[in-house]
Amino acid sequence: MKRRISMRSKIISLSVILISLALLIQGGWFFYHYYNAQVSLAYDNMEASVEQMRFSINKAFSDINNSALSLLTSPTMQNWLAGRISFDRNLPEFQENARAMQEDCKNNNLFDNTFYSYGLSTAFLISQNSEIPLYTYSTPYNSSIFTFEELKVLFEKESDAAVFIPPSQDSKDIFFIKQAQNYNRNQTIFFLYVINQSCFQELFSGLLSDVTISVTDRNDIVLFSNTPAMVGQEYHRYLEENKALYPGKDTLGYSRQITSAPFHVNLFTSTKSITTPIAVTLLQYVAIMAVLLVAFIFIAVWSFSNYTYFIKDMVSNLNEVRNQNYRTRMKMYKETDLNRISFTFNKMTGEFEDLIAKVYKNELLLKESEIRLLHSQMNPHFLTNTLTTIGVSALLNNDSEVYQMISSLNVLVTANLTGSLKGDLYTVVEKEYEWIKSYLYIQQLRFQERLSCEINVRDKQILNYYIPRLSVEPIVENAVIHGIENSSNKINYIKIDIYTENGDLFFEVSDNGCGCDFDPLKNSSGDDSGRQHIGISNIVERIHLLFGDSYGLEFQSSSGVGTTVIIKLPVLKDRPDQDSKTLENEREE
Template sequence: MKSIVFHPAVIELMSNPNQDLYLQFKTLSDKIEPIFFNLMYMVGDMNEIMLYSESRQSELGNFISPSSAVKEKDWYLETKGSDTTKWWFEDGKLFATRVIHNIEFRTVSGELYVKFDYNKIFGDFIGRGNEGNGIIITDRQNRPVLTEHVGHMDDVGLQSLSRMGTSKATISGESYLVVNKDIPQTDWILHYLVPDNLNKTGIGNILSATGIIVLICMVFLSIIIFLFSETMLKGIEKLNTKMKMVEDGDLTVVVSAHSKDEIGQLTHRFGSMLKQINQLISEVYQTKITQKAAELKALQAQINPHFLYNSLSLINSKALRIDAEEISDLVNHLSRYYRTTLNKGKQIISIQDEWTNIQAYIHIQLAMHNTRFDVEFDADDKVFEFEMIHLILQPIVENAIMHGIDLKREGRGKLILRASLDGEDIVFVVEDNGVGMEPYMIKRILEHESAGYGIKNVQERLQLLFGPEYGISIHSQSGVGTSVIVRIPQYRHIREEES
């Protein structure tokens, strides 16, 4: 129906009645009639197709007539006032109608009328109802379209049929349970009728069968409960006793099981968990001892810097008196380096101070190397809002100078330090144009200890605090140089005095 009323040729022909008659016949014969004949051939339910034109006064071919011929029909007015397909059953004829619009002027230019084969459309219902059950199809005015396996039903009975859900109806003195359902894309309703006596018989059978099944299930369940209590509950009671002893503080309990069922597996896992708890307690105790020793060393380290700073300050003042600015500058860098390195014994440092630390360290290295290499710093100021673990960049820069730039035989060395934001992360990059390294050396640096405070130590500290997704990655090409990338999250440490 839609393929016809929205076809451009149909719309054009119905909207332009004053077009040259020859062109109208040509459009009808070349474009429209082939479509209609094809539809009637492929859709065997169609018996007749007719277009009714609002502006035409005479027939055109076999498929177009004036609307005046059907203006007295009930379906005409209702179809003209609707944009959907309307289904009808009148005088034993089954047909559907739909309006055709003049798109340009947004007016009704005609109506489509399609007659269907009643027996083919309702073939699935006619003569196929279950014994005793009936089928009624009615329109919105409760007029019957189809009646199967149901006795005579007067207009009062038809009007009493519900439009949806389930209801009761009496036909020829017999009571029925009626299930009502809208038929999609039509204005019709399907009523399926089941005699009350069949319904009650079916319910009785269902209740009897249900009672027998429930009885069998109760017997079976009783057997299962007995077996469960004799086997599994004993294991649970034994496990519960062991857990109560652990709850009371006895962590030396030996928990084991020989059975392979779920209770045995649960007992075995509880025993393994208890062993791990004891091991962790031992490790935590040892860690506490180590921590106390480290705190003592940190306390000692707090005493020494005062002497160091005072000594460096004295050297700086004497250098200024004799106008030794180079010595003064070097002393200031050394003082700044040790101030940020010691960091009052704390593990967390602001990125600003870490950046100052590495700048001071590089200036000292430049003095030691007689400025034989160039340095470039590039930092996004936004990274200075965050914090990090201290002494991360210094070992990387030291390796770049000692094992990269110092071994370079030709050309001038160059060291580049960058710091930038990458999404929710902070990325530091240390690049050198030194001798580079082979892939096996990269793996060795990250996985093995080296003399002093090495890259492996830095990697472990980063991943211990931030997780395995953060840390160091190294890209190097032999004879070209090395790039070391440090990735950390945007981190702000809550200081003890603030908490």
């Protein structure tokens, strides 16, 4: 047999699942934003590094260019610009002019500081037929390796006043070349600076080992880089040929142009620099969440076990109710909502107990009615036929009073016996009205002038309404037996008022008999007076069963003054369903 999961286990399991799901969603949301934040931070760091590098290189190239421009302000260059001297090797004053130019370079502070700050090795002045070494800071460069014609062609292609020549396979140095012409534009010279890569390598020393940075010219040639193998190579071709080392999907790249020179600063780094700390953080988060989840599960199991223990109590009490123990009660709890459940359950079982007691009492009344019916049962046809024969005999003897009395008695006998045996539960008010008139007619013959009767029907339409059979006539009979018979009044009256009010039907039966100081419905003593009112109690029980406790009888009685009984019934314009569960139906079953 398949084992069923208890409600408590379902609640606890659902709570654990919800907590785990919440932690999972929170973790996913956290790492999604954490990863994006790390990528954004990486780009910010790269941008800051590139900007710093760009600023440093810009400043270096700007200082080198300014140092070349400062040479034009020297006395020797001013004479050359004015055409007063020349750097033609064939002229006698060439050596003197060359030494003067070298002396001007030594005395130029900007020129000297530039060589010192950026580690320039050698500076040359190149004219059409001469090459003059102007200044040497570190290792002297023996040859400029560029002729005047080559430089002239180069500047014709570049159309710039200054040109940077990147390293090559023959030389790892960078060349800065500045062109100058005299005022007459009939002489041209070139200033050539030899720049060692080591001066720029120092700019990369502060970068992380997993960051690759390089500077490229307009032809995409790498001028210098913290990766020596890239120097002199075409930047993008190098990356294409070394995809295994620099896979695009696993790297982040950034590039900016240098403003003082036609160069670009390029930087890229592996995504491992981002994913590695994220992976470490993820493992830490998983470990922490695992500990928290275990703690949450323990707390959830403990708290929900304490909170759902009332389910066991409720199941236990429901089993008691199923075993017909309606006196079982749930205990009170500290929680307000659980107390409400406990209160409702206890109220329900109390109502069950009262209802069962009421049904049991009704069963006793039913059995008593059946016994009374069996004791009083006789052939109704024989009795009514006999009364009819007596009445006809009186009529033939011209005794109309006896005939009328026998006819009234026959009506009452027929109402009590025939209707009960047929199981008719309802009758129209008109029939009940006739039975009351027949009964009062017989009693008036008995009491003569001592009894006066009055029946008032305020609306003739009431005679067509339906009421429970014999629900009013026994009250009238009770008024005669207990009110009139024991009365010492010379003249007694019984007044019956029939009317409707607020959608309900009322029968008000009043007499001026002896009255009483007790409520017949509440008198449970075993004396004769208690037994005499059992018929009234049966009527009340029957009305309550049919229409509820809001309908029934109201007694107003005072000893020596009289009694008024008000019967309250619903207005029934149509005959009710005879198959409804009523006291008479239960008797038939």
